[in-house]
Amino acid sequence: MDPGDAVPLSTSFPLPFRVLLLIGLGILGWATNLHGLHLLGIDAGSALELSSGRTFLPTNSSSSRVSLSLRLSYMPVYRLFAGYATWCFAGWSFFRLATHSNTMLVDTFKYIPSLSSLGVLTTLICPFELCQKRERDMFLQSAARCLFSSTDSPVYFSDVVFADVFTSFAKVLGDVWLSLCMLLPGGSLVSPPHLDGLSQWILPTFMSLPYIIRFRQCLIEYQSPTNTSKRPLFNALKYASSFPVIFLSAAQRIVVLELAEVKGELVTREPWHGEHPLFRLWLLAAAVNSLYSFWWDLTNDWGLNLLKPRSAESRRPLVLPSLHSKTSSIAGSSDAHTVTQSSGHHVLGGAIQRHQSYPYGLRPVLLYPLLVYPLVMFFNLVLRMTWSIKLSSHLHSQSEGSVLMLWLEVAEVFRRWMWVFLRVEWEVAKNAQHKSQIMSIRTASEEVELMPSNRSDPMDDDYVLASEHSG
Numbered sequence: 342m343d344p345g346d347a348v349p350l351s352t353s354f355p356l357p358f359r360v361l362l363l364i365g366l367g368i369l370g371w372a373t374n375l376h377g378l379h380l381l382g383i384d385a386g387s388a389l390e391l392s393s394g395r396t397f398l399p400t401n402s403s404s405s406r407v408s409l410s411l412r413l414s415y416m417p418v419y420r421l422f423a424g425y426a427t428w429c430f431a432g433w434s435f436f437r438l439a440t441h442s443n444t445m446l447v448d449t450f451k452y453i454p455s456l457s458s459l460g461v462l463t464t465l466i467c468p469f470e471l472c473q474k475r476e477r478d479m480f481l482q483s484a485a486r487c488l489f490s491s492t493d494s495p496v497y498f499s500d501v502v503f504a505d506v507f508t509s510f511a512k513v514l515g516d517v518w519l520s521l522c523m524l525l526p527g528g529s530l531v532s533p534p535h536l537d538g539l540s541q542w543i544l545p546t547f548m549s550l551p552y553i554i555r556f557r558q559c560l561i562e563y564q565s566p567t568n569t570s571k572r573p574l575f576n577a578l579k580y581a582s583s584f585p586v587i588f589l590s591a592a593q594r595i596v597v598l599e600l601a602e603v604k605g606e607l608v609t610r611e612p613w614h615g616e617h618p619l620f621r622l623w624l625l626a627a628a629v630n631s632l633y634s635f636w637w638d639l640t641n642d643w644g645l646n647l648l649k650p651r652s653a654e655s656r657r658p659l660v661l662p663s664l665h666s667k668t669s670s671i672a673g674s675s676d677a678h679t680v681t682q683s684s685g686h687h688v689l690g691g692a693i694q695r696h697q698s699y700p701y702g703l704r705p706v707l708l709y710p711l712l713v714y715p716l717v718m719f720f721n722l723v724l725r726m727t728w729s730i731k732l733s734s735h736l737h738s739q740s741e742g743s744v745l746m747l748w749l750e751v752a753e754v755f756r757r758w759m760w761v762f763l764r765v766e767w768e769v770a771k772n773a774q775h776k777s778q779i780m781s782i783r784t785a786s787e788e789v790e791l792m793p794s795n796r797s798d799p800m801d802d803d804y805v806l807a808s809e810h811s812g
Contacts (some may be wrong), residue, residue, distance in 0.1 A: 349442070350445075350743050350744050350747070351447070351508070351530060351531045351532070351743065352440070352442055352443070352447050352531060353437065353442055354433075354434075355451075355454055355519050355523070355530040355531075356433075356519060356523060356530065356533075356743075357454035357455070357457070357458055357520040357523070357524060357530075358414055358433050358436070358454055359516065359747055360427070360458075360513055360516045360517055360520055360749075361429045361432075361457065361458065362429070363424065363510070363513050363516075363750055363751070363754060364461075364510075365425055365429060365512065366754045367506070367509075367510065367754060368421060368422045368425060369422045369426075370754055370755075370758040370761075371418060371506075371533070371761075372415050372419045372421075372422055373758070374511040374758060374761045374762065374765075375414055375418065376415040376419075377762065378762070378765060379415065381709070382767060383708055383710065383765065383769055384769065385765045386414075387716065387769070387772060388498055388765055388768040388769045388772055389498065389499045389502065389765065400473075404511075416474075417475070417476050418476060418720070419478075420473055421472065422493065422729065424472055425461070428457070428460060428461070428464075429457060429461070432453055432457030432460075433454075433457070433458065435453055436450060437453060438454065447529075447530050447531050448529050448531065448757070451523070451528075454520075454524065454526045454530070457631045458520070458524075462478075465477055465481070466481070467503050470566040474548060481681065483499065483500055483503050484503075486500055487500055487503060487504050487507075487554045487558070488554065494561075494563070495565070496561050498564050498768060500558070501555075501558065502761065502764065504554045504555045504558060504763070505555065505757075505760075505764075506757055507551040507554065507555075507689050508552060508555060508580075508583075509649050509756070509757040510551065511548045511549075511550075511551050511552065511583075511587075512548065512746070512750055512753070513750065514548055514551070515544050515545075515547050515548040516548070518543060518544055519534060519541040519544065519545045522534035531751065532682035541591055542588075542591060545587045545590070545591040547589075548582060549583070549585050549587050550586075552580045552581075552583045552584065552805075554561070554581040555580045556577050556581055559573045559574070559576045559580065560573070560574075560577055561576035562576075563577065565786055569666075573716060574640065577636070578633075579630075579633055579634060579637050581634055582626070582629055582630040583630055585623075585626035585630075586623070586626045586627050586630050589619065589622060589623040590623060590625055592619060592623075593619070593623065595619060602646050606684070620701045631725045632725075634725055635721060635722055635725040635726075636648050638721055638725070638760065639718060639721075642760070642763070642764050642767065643763040643764065643767050644704050644767040644770070645703055645704055645718070646700060646703065646704055647701075647702030648700055651763075664736070682714055700714075706770040706774070708766045708769075708770065709762070709763075709766065714763075717763060720755075720756065720759065721756060721759065721760070724752055724753060724755075724756040727749055727752070
């Protein structure tokens, strides 16, 4: 990539507007997540607790039907995105008209992105009934729960999704700090601020915040009295593995200074410093974090069997399994668990649950077309491997990489958008299976209670009394 590309981008599309763009993509992505789940017949309302009032997700508390609540929920988010996009596009258009792509005028009119950002922040905390106040309030409430909830409070699935989505915006949080430095007096939009001393650790601290939140949530789940599994602890280790990547990246300044004393100032423009042990340690931390996160996505967040130890049961791959039922939705239908005797499959809310055989590396319950799963796994692996680049402040703090970093951040939003679909699918499938198991237990218990008692049983009360009387 030509290093000169960074200057036109900083001139025509400064960092504060790039931050606003990524936030807007996040809002649009969430709206399409809710809309897509509804169109696919997946009742995400029960898993995400849309009508509980606890979640940041939009709700329709007056409706008793979860499917109706889900159908209504994505429309306010679309309207919120429309208003947000209109405001930000207007601010960027005024900025472009004022500067005419002249680098000398960019800092003169930097009050325009300042006003655009301030308008977004003011609207977010506005107490008046405008700009989808319910959705804004739900967002703020969920953020407050993630940040300030006590260790005795339960961790809801909706807050887990919120915090996981938040981790994909870790780089954006770092950009927020850099944008603030640029917009303050003495800062410049055409070049990143010079961070030295203690200030160089502020950026990685901001980027670590989403991982600290998820790390804390996992510890709360692990210490819960009802928890009997070590899974939350291993999940906490996954988020903890991000901290070495972030802070070792910030420490690469030490690497550059030490090598500059030997090789000269030209070494500061080189991205590779493999001869330094601190650089190799950062590479090791990045590889561990990426591979561990990828394994966790497939095995735990999505419930897929590809990277699980192979069981003794052999599974025969299926070519084109039927996956959908147009008339029912999982976890939202009263007949969510039925059995089709002719095919030998359990039909769970429109998805065919195979106990004997299913596509290799997947799982018995599949709610999406079969091709979706290998594609999502492939993109997730590729984008997970680039995730460490996005967490590395010593790379994206240089102006040369601004274009590349923007596309990597957009790609991460896209990866998280795909992740949400499979994460909600797996949660809904687990909930439906749990409900069906409870129903089976209740049915078995009722059958036992209605079963006529055996009078010849030596433990029968009447038999014991008769025996005692005859004795």
